[in-house]
Amino acid sequence: GPGGSGSGWPLAGTLLVAVAASMVAGGEDCLWYVDRNGSWHPGFDCEYFTFCCGTCYQRYCCRDPLRLLTERQQRHCLAF
16 A cells, blocks of 8 residues: 555655766766776866776776776775
């Protein structure tokens, strides 16, 4: 019936979508990095609704959230 045990799920889904949308809208730019050959690459900004994707050694802008490389993850790459 109304107000059953599953009533919290729509709110959780809405919050998840809001967080994902703010990440996409906020943009994750690609920081500078060094590729596998030791070549240095300068950082670059991704267009609106795209974000930095790839790995520690190769970065590009994309719209696929599964390939997202956050700035925090990129800084982790630089530390190791």
